[in-house]
Amino acid sequence: MSDEQVQTGPGTQTRRTLLAGAGAVGAAVVLAACGDDGGDGAAPAGGSAPAGGAPSVGDAEGGALARTSxxxxxxxxxxxxxxxxxxxxxxGTFKAFDPICTHQRCPVSNVDAGTINCTCHNSKFSITDGSVKGGPATKPLPEKQIKVEGDRITLA
Incomplete structure (x- = not known):
């Protein structure tokens, strides 16, 4: 009988249980880093926006996505x-686009050096009109409608 098969009493754990628990915790950490942490998914000003960044202004301000600043x-x-x-x-000119790459449906990861970037296969899209600036994507990012009211940006 191996260590993993040894019968244990109530309250004791096998090595398999401990390893499975450690794996689950590790997976949760990775998913939390990639997913929504209650924020709005924006990074602070500076050009780059990883998917889990800055404090949310969303629901606390009547559905605002962000401030213009x-x-x-x-x-x-x-x-x-x-x-x-x-x-x-x-x-003073704000544009909005779908965040899903038109190549193989990966989420775009950041905005840097004048392009919206998908790091799955390195497609790049224009921040002005969503057009393809670098493949393998061949179709532009679809534009979305937003409203700018004062310093708040909302979906139209």
Whole structure:
């Protein structure tokens, strides 16, 4: 009989149970890092927006996705939980796009150096119109409608 098969009394755990529990905790940590942590999925101003970043302004402000000051000029932010990428190609001009890459449906991961980037296969999309700037994607990101009211950005 191996260590994993030894009969144990109530309250004791086998090595298999401990390893399975450790694996489950590790998986939960990885998924939490990739998923929604209660935030809005945006990164702070600076051009890059990983999928789990900045404090949420969402529900606390009547459905606002972000403040205009959260979206850097020449950059943007990915709001994975809200299903949108918001960019500011030039000062005061805000655009929004679907955050799912048109190549193989991976979520885009960040906005950097004037492009919305999918790190699954390195597709790049324009922050101005969602057009493809680098493949393998061949179709642009679909545009989404947003409203800018004061310093708040909401879905239209």
């Amino acid at each position: 959260d979206i850097p000029v020449g950059g943007g932010a990915v709001f994975a939980a809200k299903g949108v990428v918001i960019t500011q190609p030039e000062a």
